[in-house]
Amino acid sequence: MTKEVISTVDAPKAIGTYSQAIRTNDTVYLSGQIGLDPLTMQLEEGIDAQIHRVFRNLSAVASASGGSLKNLVKLNVYLTDLSNFARLNEIMGEYFSEPYPARAAVGVASLPRGALVEMDGVLVLGLGDTDKD
Secondary structure, three states, X not given: OOOEEEOOOOOOOOOOOOOOEEEEOOEEEEXXXXXXXXXXXXXXXXXXXXXXXXXXXXXXXXXXXXXXXXXXXXXXXXXXXXXXXXXXXXXXXXXXXXXXXXXXXXEOOOOHHHXXXXXXXXXXXXXXOOOXX
């Protein structure tokens, strides 16, 4: 099994000792993304903007791996305020259609840089489903 580091300037650079993603064969493990703009490395303001930015960041890393959000099979979501759960679902519907990826949503006390949301996931390349990017 090979281990390939995935990196793109279209998503925020790693702010710690991790890679944006690791690919092993047809599986890509996406590291957590928060709502940082990759150009300014500043956090977007508000939950809606952060959720959209996280999906765009995940999409950029997926693309760098040779895939897209269509290949996402597992998504983990961390929210500092679970009252934003309904908003997460609404916005997620703009990026995915059925069959949706498996997902966990967890309330946490805090996230890096004061982010309101963080997401990570797993892609399987070569899937031919019909999700939106």
